[in-house]
Amino acid sequence: MTPSIKHILLTLSFSCFSLVGWAQEDSTLTYEEAVGIALRENIQIQQQRNLLEVSQAERSQAYAQFAPSVGFQAGASRVYGRQFDQTAGDFTEEINNRMDGGLGASMTLFNGFRNINQLRQSRENAEAQLNLINQTKQDVTFNVSQQYLQVLLNQELLRIQKANLEQQEELLESTRTFVESGAQFNIADLYNQEAQTKRAALTVVEAENALTISKVQLIRILQIDPFKDWTFAEPDINQWEILSDIVSIEEAYNQAIANRPDIKQQENIIQTSYYGMKVARSGYLPRLSAGYYIGSRYSTLFDAPVSDQLFDINRVSVISLDLNIPIFSNLDNYAAVQRNKQVMNNAELDMEDLKRNIFEQLQTAITEYKATKQRIIAAEAQLKAAEQALEAERERFRLGVSNIIDLSLVNASYVEAQATQAQANYQLIFQKTALDYFMGKLQPEDIVARGN
DSSP states (O other): OOHHHHHHHHHHOOOOOOOOOOSSSSSSHHHHHHHHHHHHHHHHHHHHHHHHHHHHHHHHHHHHTOOOOOEEEEEEEEOSSEEETTTTTTEEEEEEEEEEEEEEEEEEETTHHHHHHHHHHHHHHHHHHHHHHHHHHHHHHHHHHHHHHHHHHHHHHHHHHHHHHHHHHHHHHHHHHHHHHHSSHHHHHHHHHHHHHHHHHHHHHHHHHHHHHHHHHHHHHOOOOOOOOOOEEOOOOOOHHHOOOOOHHHHHHHHHHHHHHHHHHHHHHHHHHHHHHHHHHGSSOOOEEEEEEEEEEEEETSSHHHHHIIIIIOOEEEEEEEEEEOSSOOOHHHHHHHHHHHHHHHHHHHHHHHHHHHHOOOOOOOOOHHHHHHHHHHHHHHHHHHHHHHHHHHHHHHSSSSSSHHHHHHHHHHHHHHHHHHHHHHHHHHHHHHHHHHHHHHHHHHHHHHHH
């Protein structure tokens, strides 16, 4: 295993990232900073936060339903025509200028527990929206992790191909020297090595293109300046801790049910529909409300000063108690109850389907995680064998026992083994990150906090 590969293995994991810090240039980002930027700039998260404010306002409104409603009313009018003069006790044809006003308050005493269930429903709505935001944050973090990992993998593959190109160029110069000196090499060996070197150069260009594309995709996710030459730092990691981690499907499933925000959100949705059904059932029950009104009026038909009329003669206070008993509402209440009942039933079915999906996701993730561990072992063995074979073939080539074609084939196997090991290493970390994501353990706030 080359030192650079070991460095990658010892310095990469998205489940236990720690801050590397800003480099000397502003265009260098750590994983923690990338996650923080994504959480700030993601439009979907911003929209959901706006909806959370609406849910919280609706919850405050539900609390306010327990308080009395208070209002002030006032009006003025001029009446023409025949009207009754309360002072004279007779009808008159005079023009009557009138002004009245008052302060009223009303309060619901009982409405079939509608206000109580509406409050509970609004609480569940706000909690569901908050859990949706948390789930979206985990989704965004997982997407950033995946793309960030792809950038690092492409960086490593480019390094491997550049190293291979350097070796091919050195071998080309050696072959040219041997041919010119009249050694055992012929001109065909030189042509073969020139072709091999050009193929290595093409592979470098392809690796550079793959790296550029993966960077562009990550930059788009982060919504940062695309014209900057961004570099992405490698985080610290203990790879052996990942390799030694053993997770059973039962443990993973139980953690997912306990931790995942989408499970909590679905529970909120079920409770919301349950309270919605109870709100609908309140339409069957009687409603009782109380009210109080204090006011006064002024009329030009009264032979009294304005102040006397408003504050003495025409002042009135009213206390009211209203009872409404529903008898038949054209099946409106029945339809509302059935509608909310089926919404709750569908929400419960959605929960069952979600749990099945989670089990499938975890089963697949754990299987891939275990398989990737075996790929690591196989890739390391393959790389070790390829490295030893290359050393032996170089020695045979130096002694004139081997030819340039055999050396090129062995070198190609070594480069392929390097790339296979790099891919296996990064795949292991990605699968561990995916497993944490499906278990609900990928906490964006903790990742960003480690970067501060």
